[in-house]
Amino acid sequence: MMKVLIALVSLLALCAGQLTNLTNSQELDPAGNFRLSWEVLPESGDIVLEIQAKTAGWVSLEIVTDDGKYADVIFAGFNDETGSGYIEDWSLEWTPGAHLLPIPDASKDVILQTASFSSPNTTVRVKRSLNTGDYYDVPIHSGQMPMGWSYSASDAYDSVHAAAGFVYITFF
Numbered sequence: 001m002m003k004v005l006i007a008l009v010s011l012l013a014l015c016a017g018q019l020t021n022l023t024n025s026q027e028l029d030p031a032g033n034f035r036l037s038w039e040v041l042p043e044s045g046d047i048v049l050e051i052q053a054k055t056a057g058w059v060s061l062e063i064v065t066d067d068g069k070y071a072d073v074i075f076a077g078f079n080d081e082t083g084s085g086y087i088e089d090w091s092l093e094w095t096p097g098a099h100l101l102p103i104p105d106a107s108k109d110v111i112l113q114t115a116s117f118s119s120p121n122t123t124v125r126v127k128r129s130l131n132t133g134d135y136y137d138v139p140i141h142s143g144q145m146p147m148g149w150s151y152s153a154s155d156a157y158d159s160v161h162a163a164a165g166f167v168y169i170t171f172f
């Protein structure tokens with residue numbers, strides 16, 4: 001019975017894809033409240049991104065163009081009240097320190113794989129193509145890329161961020 005149970009639990013964990021650690025990670029927040037992990041899947045041309053942030057609200061990543069003027073926004077979280085994860089594919093005109101409200105992309109090119117809240121952290125794992133082909137998305141290229149990050153204390157879409165910052169990331 002125990003063996004069957006253990007096998008079943010391992011199988012469920014595999015299905016949920018939660019046991020696999022991603023190969024790369026970087027602390028984006030100097031205060032240590034926002035970690036991004038990722039793994040490039042060369043066969044499919046996809047990237048898996050995982051955000052672990054010390055908040056019960058939404059989390060967000062901005063993939064900024066090299067000229068620093070435009071950002072592809074991944075906005076996601078886990079809503080405790082509904083018990084489900086959420087994700088949005090947005091974009092915005094970018095200027096450090098100030099930006100206009102994000103605009104939803106007509107083409108949704110980012111998939112929510114898992115979302116959870118385990119106090120004090122929200123963890124979301126998403127997948128997208130490195131280059132989605134959508135004009136409104138920013139391709140993830142080799143070498144250093146400018147990136148923004150933010151999180152809110154609330155899941156409300158219109159709640160302001162509790163913390164935000166700007167970093168450079170070399171995905172591959």
Ligand SMILES: *[C@@H]1O[C@H](CO)[C@@H](O)[C@H](O)[C@H]1NC(C)=O
Nearest residue numbers: 013017018019020021022025
């Ligand atoms: C994933 O990483 C965590 C923290 O570094 C570690 O405790 C855990 O054993 C790892 N899990 C797997 C399946 O490698």
Ligand SMILES: *[C@@H]1O[C@H](CO)[C@@H](O)[C@H](O)[C@H]1NC(C)=O
Nearest residue numbers: 032033034035052053054121
């Ligand atoms: C919560 O997330 C922060 C930021 O990524 C991380 O440093 C910390 O280890 C996490 N805590 C737990 C209990 O997982």
